[in-house]
Amino acid sequence: MKKSQIGLDSKEKKVIRLRFDAGFYFELAVRSLNRHQYEKALKYFRLAVEKEPENPVNHCNLAGILSELGRYEESNEVLKGILDEVDPSLHECFFYMANNAGNMDNLELAENYLLEYLGRDPYGEFAEEAEDMLYMLSLELGRPPKEPIPAKLPPHVEKHEEAYQYLESGDFPPAIELLKEIIELEPDYLPAYNNLAQAYYYTGKIEESLDLIDQVLKRDPTNLHALCNFAVISDSMGKATLSQRIIQTLKNLVPMHKEHAYKLGLTMGTLGEHEVAYKLFSLLVKVEVLPEPDLYHYAAVSAWNTGRLLQARRYWKKALVIDQQSGVPRFYLKQLDQYLTHPDRSCPVISYDYQIPKEEIMLSKSAQDLHSDPEFISFLYTVMDEGEDEEKIEALQALAAINPDDLEKRLREFLLQTIGSIQVKRLALEILQEMKAAPPFTMNYEGYKLQLERPNAQVDFSVWKKKWDQVLECCLSHMEETSDKLKQDVMALWREQLNQGIPPIRKKEGWAAAIEYAVAKHHQESITKTALAHKYKISSSTLTRYIRQLEPVVTKLFYS
Incomplete structure (x- = not known):
């Protein structure tokens, strides 16, 4: 007699179908990584690539695990394959290849990859790190950064x-x-198909538009722009069932780029999915360093259309600070105030278009005069210096839009203030970058003056401050047998450089050795660069570069 299986009813047997697709192997790879089973993870990432070779993410995952395993050349081969065969626009592959080349001690090749990356994508996700790496490589190579x-x-x-x-x-x-010419020239360039489909739609050529969308989706079924266009056209043609099916697909998509989030948000708003639009636009407002007035408007409209009137007012007020001329934020604020004072009135759904409805054009000419009003500009400077953080940000955005003659000078003074949050000072640095102001930029961070060669707002200033503390610790720990007088001068020199502005700390041992060398020479101690470099485990050329960087402060403290 056969034993029955516990918990299994023979009448209700179920077959579970497993989908062995790229997503399945990706999940297995991640589990293997979490268990530190790297060879297994590598196998599963390879299978994910085989199942979905047209997806660059799968290739990037494979390149990443190869790099983790120290197989840098293989990793770079995969990354080159992405650029040559899968997605030539994925410029961050050059940054990844630079890291691999650096790990192989091929510094010049790493430098070339970094230059290629920054040339193609100067404001990309890894631009700041790439610039830092270029600087460090230039120090190692003993020449200025390219x-x-x-x-x-x-x-x-x-x-x-x-x-x-x-x-x-x-x-x-x-x-x-122009778009037709582009498609003839580059038949695989899908953005041209999407924009031509949109142009045909707006000129009433619906069939031509749908044909182009169909061509895109056959090549890339998850193309967000094509799906958005398809949803809008289906809705306008009265195909509600089809439109809703596409909307559900769009709701499940997670936009990876800001422009995709913009497109998805506007599409969702146009199709009446205001809650989805609100989530996207309120998130975009937070992540954008300098939001444009139209983004604040989109966020405000989505807030209005979901019943969040107070939040809508906050967004339109922010738009008004930046845009004093168009009259759009002012118009909607007046409309909103009427509904807030009469809560019994139901709010109509309003358009996302950044313009005053044609039937109610009532531009305020007085707002245009504010740009040349010295009192208004003086008021903005006062808010920048003395207001709350949120008010400071709005004042900075308004000043960036107006761009008065003394803005650069006032922003540099603002960075040296001991008050003000780091978020506000990051924005000031971003504005200086937009103005193409000349470096360096000295910023007071928790009593430490940091000297930035580039006004890059993504620097971790807390780490920078900690590294300068580590320079002093490193120096004193190497001078335990030295007299108290020399140690006092070490601390004085360290503090003087702090007061002048701390440059980026690439190697704490280099700075520590340079400080000890300067103090020893000042006291006429017998010391050589070679011996000191050996003591701190750095090269003599590295020590020489740091000594040169320290010279102006040494001259001021000891010899002026």
Whole structure:
């Protein structure tokens, strides 16, 4: 007699189908990584690539695990394959290849990859880290850092930019002609198909628009722009069931880029999915360093259309600080105040278009005069210096839009203030960057003056401060047998450099050795660079570079 299986009813047997797709192998790879089973993870990432070779994320995961295993050359081969065969626009692959080259001690190759990355994507996700790496490589190579040369855009991309400008201004005929030329020149360039579909839709050529969308989705079924266009056109044609099915697909997508979030948010708002639009736009407002007034408007409209009137007012007020001329934020604030004073009135759904409804154009000319009003600019400076953080941010955004003659000077003074949150000072640095102000930039952070060569707002200032403390600790720990007088001068020199502004700390041992050398020479101690470099386990050339960096402060403290 056969034993029955516990908990299994023969009448209710179920077959569970496993989908052995790329996502399945990705999950297995992640589990293996969590268990430190790297060879297994490598196997599963390879299988994910085999199942979905057109997805660059799978290739990047494979390159990443190869790099973790120390197989840097193989990792770079995978990354080159992405750029050559999968997605040439994935410029961060150059940054990853630079890291691999650095790990192989091929510094010049690493430098070339970094220059390539910054030339193609100067404001990319890893731009700050790439600039820091270039600086460190230049120190190791013993020469000034090279400057990236901006990559010239391919002809079809330049044409696409021109066509997009026509689309933005509503001039559809020249946009259509340019986009058709691009598709003939580069049949695989999908952005041109999406924008041509949009242009056809706005000019009433619905069938042509749908045909282009179909071509895109056959090549890339998850293409967000095509799905958004398809949803809007289906809705306008009265195909509610089809439109809702596409909307559900769009709701499940997580936009990885800001422009995708913009597109998805506006599409969701246009289709009446205001709650989804609100989540996207309220998030974008938080992540954008300098939000444009139209983004604040989109966030405000989505807040209005979901019944969040007070939040809508906050967003329109922020838009008004930046945009004093168009009258759009002022118009909607007046409308909103009427509904807030009469809560019994139901709020109509309003459009996301950043313009005053044509039937109610009532531009305020007085707002335009504020840009040349010295009292208004003085008021903004007062808020920047004395207001709460949120008020400071709004004042800085308004000043950036107005750009008075003394703005750079006032921003540099603002950075040296002991008060003010780091978030506000980051914004001031971003504005200086937009103004193309000349470095260095000295900023007071918790009593430490940090000297930035580039106004990059993504620096971790707390780490920077900690590293300067570690320089003093490193120096004193190497001078335990030295007299108290020399140690006192070490601390004095360390403090004087702090007062002048701390440059980026690439190697604490280099700074510590340079400080000890300067103090020893001042006291006429017998010491050589070679011996000191050996003591701190750095090269003599590295020590020489740090001594040169320290010279101005040494001269001021000991010899002036």
